[in-house]
Amino acid sequence: TEDFYYVELKGTEIQKGFNQIIRTIQHIDANHLKISKDQRFGFIVSSEVPKAGVKINNLKQEFAKKHGKSLEVKNKVLPHTPR
Numbered sequence: 001t002e003d004f005y006y007v008e009l010k011g012t013e014i015q016k017g018f019n020q021i022i023r024t025i026q027h028i029d030a031n032h033l034k035i036s037k038d039q040r041f042g043f044i045v046s047s048e049v050p051k052a053g054v055k056i057n058n059l060k061q062e063f064a065k066k067h068g069k070s071l072e073v074k075n076k077v078l079p080h081t082p083r
Contacts, residue, residue, distance in 0.1 A: 007043045017044040040068030
């Protein structure tokens with residue numbers, strides 16, 4: 001199976017990046033290709049350290065529950081090894 005990666009590069013607007021990833025997933029599902037939730041991975045890379053830890057954890061939980069396998073939010077660099 002193939003994995004699909006949704007990536008947003010943001011300053012400090014983590015919520016905006018999250019919303020953009022969700023809209024992209026919805027657009028692709030509605031207009032192009034139905035992708036299994038287990039094949040979707042979200043990544044938000046910010047230029048500054050996000051300060052709202054609880055808020056970010058809530059976004060990660062929402063993503064995993066409704067939209068994809070996992071969401072990672074990191075500062076400046078986000079190393080990833082495909083599964």
